[in-house]
Structures are given as structure tokens and as C-alpha cells.
């Protein structure tokens with residue numbers, strides 16, 4: 001079945017049977033002109049920064065710190081019309097927080113896209129368990145629940161859960177489980193009998209080794225999603241071919257840039273994902289640097305789609321930690337290596353700095369010892385590794401995965 005996202009893009013753009021990469025690009029550039037005018041007229045930030053152009057690469061970038069410095073400079077509607085505000089920590093700064101504004105229409109577009117994306121993995125009459133977010137009005141979980149209702153799927157938002165046992169209890173009878181990658185892997189080890197029909201991994205980087213682990217234990221289909229609060233949460237979702245994310249092209253323009261030079265990366269080359277919002281009413285964002293690394297896939301998808309897709313997220317620029325000798329280490333590298341061991345249920349990582357050498361401290365929740373020799377081979381030589389074995393329940397400290405720095 002062709003990805004429902006493609007069908008949705010064809011409908012939303014009005015291109016229908018004429019939808020192809022060229023007609024889509026032309027349609028998006030038409031929308032870009034209107035966006036430039038809207039952002040110039042209605043926001044303090046873009047007021048004098050933009051000029052009319054059909055070449056998006058001529059426009060300046062927007063960075064997360066721009067929003068953190070003055071969120072209201074991006075607000076394009078009266079405050080009385082803001083339906084939701086999300087406050088996010090800004091990686092890279094310790095004290096500034098980003099505030100993201102949504103109008104009612106922005107939230108409605110999110111619900112609309114969620115319904116399309118979720119129809120890839122759920123069937124009418126099924127039940128889903130949402131293990132991310134909370135139950136407050138217009139929360140990510142509530143928007144997801146509303147979208148599922150529209151396609152005949154009931155759902156429950158777990159809300160505050162602080163242990164894997166509570167998550168397992170809440171998930172009994174769920175056909176589709178929606179959760180963070182490391183939490184879902186841990187659950188699959190702890191409760192192999194749950195056997196949901198499908199799983200959607202979201203809200204954090206998704207290592208392929210972890211997808212394989214969940215599939216192996218639960219024998220279910222595992223879907224992945226790429227989203228950002230800044231763009232109304234949902235940006236892209238894979239199809240049943242699991243070969244790249246189908247993009248929310250009717251609302252967003254995606255670019256991949258060389259994060260050092262800022263120039264467009266070649267097709268197939270990895271770089272930073274940059275997104276421009278075409279429809280955001282409350283907070284238009286132009287060439288927003290996400291800090292996430294990926295690449296475009298422009299070969300046809302097995303589902304029949306001919307539009308470019310986004311490859312898996314390869315990392316976050318901010319998560320690379322210098323470890324000496326010009327080398328860097330990230331949680332993404334560690335996840336791919338350590339979760340590839342089928343005995344590993346979960347692990348935490350920290351780096352301890354001392355004067356002589358950096359030490360990587362791993363606390364591993366596993367059925368047996370990890371093969372440290374083969375494992376060390378895959379790490380830079382400049383780093384010492386210490387491993388201890390203990391219970392590591394990711395539900396006890398729910399957050400995006402990172403390497404902690406210990407001094």
C-alpha cells in the first residue's frame with residue numbers, strides 16, 4: 001500500500017495525479033512567497049530579514065537560540081488567539097528556554113497529519129496505548145488521541161509512569177503501543193508476552209539495533225516517526241516498507257545542509273535537517289536548523305511513492321562529545337553498538353573526565369556480560385571503558401537519551 005502520507009500530500013496540495021518531485025517543488029515555492037510576505041508583515045524577527053525570492057537558499061537560517069532569546073518576536077498572531085504554548089529547554093544554552101506557540105488551526109493541522117500517519121500502522125477498531133506525553137488539553141498525547149479517534153481507533157494516554165511494571169500494566173490489550181525507543185525495548189524484554197501488533201517509536205533518536213530487538217521479541221511491525229514541537233510535532237513517518245520517512249510536504253519544506261558551511265548537501269549526503277513551515281499560523285519558521293543529522297533518499301520507495309524521503313536520523317549535533325585526539329562520541333554510536341547485543345535490555349552511559357584519561361562508565365541491564373573486547377574495538381582507542389551490571393529502568397528517569405558528563 002502506498003504511504004497514506006503521499007495520498008495526503010497529493011490531496012492537500014491539489015496536485016493529485018500530477019504529484020511528482022518537480023510539481024511538488026513548484027507548489028512549495030509558490031507557498032514560500034506567501035510565507036515570506038506573511039512572516040515579514042506579522043513578526044518582529046523576520047520583519048526586515050527577508051526578501052522576495054524563489055530560491056530558498058538565499059534566505060537566512062533561524063536557529064533555536066533565536067527563539068530562546070525572544071520567542072515573542074516570532075509570534076504572528078495576537079496572544080489572545082494562541083491555543084497552546086510549549087516550553088522547551090534549548091540545547092546549547094543553560095538558562096534560556098524556547099517557547100513555541102500554536103493557534104487552533106495549527107493544532108488542527110497536527111491532528112490531521114497524525115491521523116494520516118497513524119493510519120499506516122493501526123486499523124479501525126483497534127486500541128492504542130500512548131506511553132508518551134500527558135493528558136492535559138492540547139498535549140501531544142491529547143492531539144494524538146484525537147487523531148486516532150478520527151480513524152476509529154480508541155486510545156489511552158498513560159500519563160505519569162515511573163516504572164516499567166506500570167507501563168506493562170497500562171499496555172495490556174493494546175494493539176499499537178506508542179512510546180520512546182529505549183523504553184519500548186526495555187518493556188519488550190520485561191514482558192515478551194504483551195505482543196502488540198504494531199509499535200510506533202517516537203520522541204527520541206531511534207537506533208536500528210533497537211528496532212531489530214523489539215521486532216525480535218514482540219514479532220510485531222515497528223514504525224518510526226520524526227517530529228519536532230517547533231513544527232507541530234509531526235514531521236515525517238515511515239511506511240510498511242521501513243525505508244525512510246515520508247515527509248509532511250504539504251506543510252513543511254525540508255532541506256539538508258552541510259552543518260559547517262551551511263550550503264545544501266548533495267542528494268544522499270548526510271547533513272543537518274533544516275525545515276521551513278509553510279502553514280504555521282502562530283509561529284512561522286524559515287530555514288530552522290534542527291540540529292538533527294540525516295540524508296535524503298530519492299530512490300522510489302517500495303510502497304510506490306516517488307517523492308524524496310528522509311533517511312533515519314543519524315544523530316544530534318549537540319550530542320557529540322569530544323573525547324580527545326579530535327574524536328567524538330555520541331549516545332547514538334553507543335546505542336547502535338550496545339543494543340545490538342540481544343541480551344541487553346537497557347543501559348546508561350556517562351563520561352568521567354580526569355586529568356589523564358576520559359573514562360566511559362556503562363551501567364548495563366543485561367542477561368549476561370557484554371562482550372567487552374569486540375565492543376572496545378568499536379570505540380575510539382583514546383577512551384577507557386568501565387562496565388557494571390545493574391537494573392536500569394528507563395521509565396524511572398524519562399528523558400531523551402544522552403551521555404551524562406561526570407567530573
Ligand SMILES: [Zn+2]
Pocket residue numbers: 002003238239240241246301302303304305
Ligand atoms: Zn513508502
